[in-house]
Amino acid sequence: MKSPLLSQPGAVPAEGRDEGVAAHYGDLFREQRALAAGTGLVDLSHRGVVTVTGDDRLSWLHLLLTQHVSELPVGQATEALVLSANGHVEHALYLVDDGTTVWIHVEPGTEGELIAYLESMKFFYRVEVADRTEEFAVVHLPAGSIAEVPDGVVVRETAYGRDLFLPRGDLEKYAAEAGPLVGILAYEALRVEAHRPRLGFETDHRTIPHEVGWIGSAVHLQKGCYRGQETVARVHNLGKPPRRLVFLHLDGSEVLLPGSGTPVRLAADGADGRQLGFITTSARHHELGPIALALVKRNVPVDAELLAGNTAAAQEVVVEP
DSSP states (O other): OOOGGGGSTTOEEOOGGGBTBEEESSOHHHHHHHHHTTOOEEEOTTSEEEEEESTTHHHHHHHHSSSOOTTOOTTOOEEEEEEOTTSOEEEEEEEEEOSSEEEEEESTTOHHHHHHHHHHTOTTOOOEEEEOTTTEEEEEEETTOOOOOOTTOEEEEETTEEEEEEEGGGHHHHHHHHOOEEOHHHHHHHHHHTTOOOTTTTOOTTOOHHHHTOBTTTBOTTSOOOTTHHHHHHHHHHOOOSEEEEEEEEOTTOSSOOOTTOEEEEGGGOTTSOOOEEEEEEEEETTTEEEEEEEEETTSOTTOOEEETTEEEEEEESSOO
16 A cells, blocks of 8 residues: 555655655654654555454453453554464464454455454354455644544554554545655654564564564453464463564664664574574664664673674564563
């Protein structure tokens, strides 16, 4: 989905998984400062939108997801995962129930596979699953924003701000009222600062929830059976995940940021040392300078100086070893 806001002055298109919206509108750090101060609007209209209706929607989703949603209060936002039978993360869902419908937004391009899975699990339950991506656009207002929400628009409110499920035809008009516009790069920089994982960025085909800090926020440890629960319980009760998410302060003297997939090694071993992990997301922060998230082996010492490619990096613990 290509956003109409890409026609706004200064808009520079994003690339890769965020193609379809603006990377920035001409001033990355100004946009970050605005977002951190509680102003601006982030266009997330490239994300998939899925709805689930029917009397059994919450009890049915409760059986499929990692989160406890059978008694989810109206208007309360939550996160949930769909796991494989081996406990690997397949989908990340950001949802809210409005009393008659569960509204979900997901990573761009993943809605088709998610819907196929949900449809295969309907059986006799009174539920209907729909792809609403062409009808609704997700936009984000930061915490502290005083922008008004139009009547009838479903809102998913979290500590980080509000996600609106806006009719796609109203996107340009609402952006003009609730702006200034903020690009996805500023939004991502604040996500990295907050240590929040993102599917397809901090995850690969082997990722289990414990590695990236999703236990608690997206995984409820006291709920009933769901696919992959055995792995979740076993690792939580009897072991440790093989990898852990770390936050990195990168050497600001380097011109280029180490991109996703850049090897991470011990600084003491040099650039030819054994690879112990890799960069998942890197960003330039308006206050912290170059920062990144990385997945490293669990036994990497928490006080070890690291190298991301050729860039020196100091780590902060996100997931305890």
